[in-house]
Amino acid sequence: MTRIAIVGGHGQVARQLVHLLRRADHDPVALVRNEAYREDLEARGAEVRMLDIEHQGASDFAAAFAGCGAVVFAAGGGPDGNADRKRTVDLEGSLKSIEGARQAGIRRFVQISAIGVDDPLPPDTGAVWRAYVEAKRDADAALRASGLDWTILRPGRLTDEAATGRVALGSDVERGDVTRADVAAVVAAVLDAPESVGRQWDLVNGDVPVEEAVHASRP
Numbered sequence: 001m002t003r004i005a006i007v008g009g010h011g012q013v014a015r016q017l018v019h020l021l022r023r024a025d026h027d028p029v030a031l032v033r034n035e036a037y038r039e040d041l042e043a044r045g046a047e048v049r050m051l052d053i054e055h056q057g058a059s060d061f062a063a064a065f066a067g068c069g070a071v072v073f074a075a076g077g078g079p080d081g082n083a084d085r086k087r088t089v090d091l092e093g094s095l096k097s098i099e100g101a102r103q104a105g106i107r108r109f110v111q112i113s114a115i116g117v118d119d120p121l122p123p124d125t126g127a128v129w130r131a132y133v134e135a136k137r138d139a140d141a142a143l144r145a146s147g148l149d150w151t152i153l154r155p156g157r158l159t160d161e162a163a164t165g166r167v168a169l170g171s172d173v174e175r176g177d178v179t180r181a182d183v184a185a186v187v188a189a190v191l192d193a194p195e196s197v198g199r200q201w202d203l204v205n206g207d208v209p210v211e212e213a214v215h216a217s218r219p
Contacts, residue, residue, distance in 0.1 A: 003027045004191065005068040005106075007053065007061075007097050008075025008089075009046065010037040012160075013112060016184035017072065018046045024188055031064050053093040054085075061100025070108035070191055071101045073139075083131035090132065094139035098146050107149045108197075110187055113140050115154045115175055115202050140200065149197045151190045155183045156204040168206025169213040176204035189214040 004021055006014045009030025021028040022045040030037075030046040038048045051064045053075055065071060075093050077085035094111065101109055117137040121130055143150045156176045163181035168174075186203055190196040193214050201217055208216070 002069035002191075003029050003047075003067055005029045005031060005065045005071045006046075007031050007051070007071065007073045007093065009048070010034070010041060011074050011076065013158075013180045013184050013187070014072075014074040015041070015044060016181050017074065017187055018044045020184055020188040021191075024192065026191070029068055053096070054088045056096075058096045058099035058103060061096050062103035065100055065104040065106055068104070068106060070110065071097055071106055072187060072191070073097050073109070073111045074187075077132070077135075081128050083128045086128070086131040086135045090135035091139050095142055098143060098148065101148060102146075108191070109143065109146070109148045110151045110153065110190055111140065111143050112183065112187065113152050113154045115156045115204070117154070144200070151196045151198075152200040153183065153186060153190070154200065154202045156202070158183065164205055165210055166205065166207055167210055167213050168204050168208065169201050169217045171199075171201060171217075173202040173204055173206075175202075176206075178204045182210065185210045186214065 004026050006028055008014055010032045018028040028046045030041045030048050031051040033052040041048050049064050073094050075089055077089035113136045117133045140152050155178045159177050159179050161179045163179055167182055189210050
């Protein structure tokens with residue numbers, strides 16, 4: 001049994017991940033900035049710890065990770081059209097999580113990114129979308145260079161449908177949709193799959209059962 005710190009612990013993927021980690025006999029630790037989220041998350045089976053991603057530093061992240069054996073970075077700046085929050089949450093939040101994990105002596109780190117963020121952007125790309133893509137791209141590059149035991153998952157367009165239990169997972173898969181529930185299932189699966197360390201995988205819904213896809217995928 002391992003405590004798993006979830007940065008962005010009240011997000012839509014994170015809330016589903018809490019349930020899956022409990023089923024896998026892990027102890028999810030949801031890190032959130034708003035005390036109002038506590039009741040919901042505790043009802044789902046999470047331990048709740050307070051962390052303000054934007055306004056606290058790496059040492060605060062390390063303290064919040066105390067006693068955990070892995071970190072999942074599931075935070076995002078949200079669809080509010082604020083380009084600055086793409087930097088402070090999606091990039092700087094990831095960088096502080098990486099450094100916090102180092103300080104806490106945690107090696108295992110799983111990051112939820114987005115498909116295609118290494119691709120060149122068209123010249124007419126809007127400022128908010130450009131900020132989002134660049135934040136995810138740079139956060140992934142920093143994690144790859146961190147020396148941690150990392151896995152990066154790059155989902156396609158997220159949907160709210162029920163889990164299908166079937167995905168396409170690999171270093172270069174065709175873009176498509178994926179349910180948030182299936183993203184959570186893949187995160188839970190890779191945490192228990194040593195062969196996923198050092199892998200960066202695109203993720204969309206497909207035909208292969210989640211566990212099989214995780215254990216079969218190669219770069």
